[in-house]
Amino acid sequence: MDSIILFTIIIAIYLLISYVFFKIICASKNKTTIVLCLLYMLLTYGYNELIFRINYKLQDNGVYIGVGHASILLVEAFLTCILICLIVIILTISKRKRQSQK
Numbered sequence: 001m002d003s004i005i006l007f008t009i010i011i012a013i014y015l016l017i018s019y020v021f022f023k024i025i026c027a028s029k030n031k032t033t034i035v036l037c038l039l040y041m042l043l044t045y046g047y048n049e050l051i052f053r054i055n056y057k058l059q060d061n062g063v064y065i066g067v068g069h070a071s072i073l074l075v076e077a078f079l080t081c082i083l084i085c086l087i088v089i090i091l092t093i094s095k096r097k098r099q100s101q102k
Contacts, residue, residue, distance in 0.1 A: 002066045003073050010051060010077045011084075017047065018088050025092045033096065037089050045087045048078040 021043070025036045052074055055067060067073040 003096075006065060007016070007073055007077055010074075011080055014077075014081050014084060016046060017043065018084055022088050022092060026095055028076065037092070040089070041085060044081050048074070048081055051077065 019038075021036070021040045025033055025040065028036055052071065055065060055071060055074060058065060
C-alpha cells in the first residue's frame with residue numbers, strides 16, 4: 001500500500017512539472033522550442049536521478065521505503081515519466097503545427 005502512495009506522489013509531482021513545461025514550451029518561439037524540449041528531457045532524467053539518490057541516502061541512514069527488490073517501483077516511475085515526457089513533446093509539436101496552420 002505504501003508503494004502505491006509513493007508512486008502516486010512521484011507521478012503527481014512530475015505531472016505538475018510537465019504541465020508547467022508544456023505551457024512554457026507552447027508559448028515559446030520556434031528556435032527556443034527545441035532547446036526547451038531538450039531541457040525538459042534533461043529535467044526528466046534529473047528528477048528521477050534525484051529520487052534514486054534520495055532513496056539510496058535514506059537506505060544508508062537505515063530508513064527503508066517499500067520500493068521493492070532492486071528499487072523496481074522507482075524504475076517503473078522512471079519509465080512512466082519517460083512516457084509522459086514523450087507524450088508531452090508530441091502534444092507540443094502537434095499543437096504548434098495546428099497553430100502555424102491557422
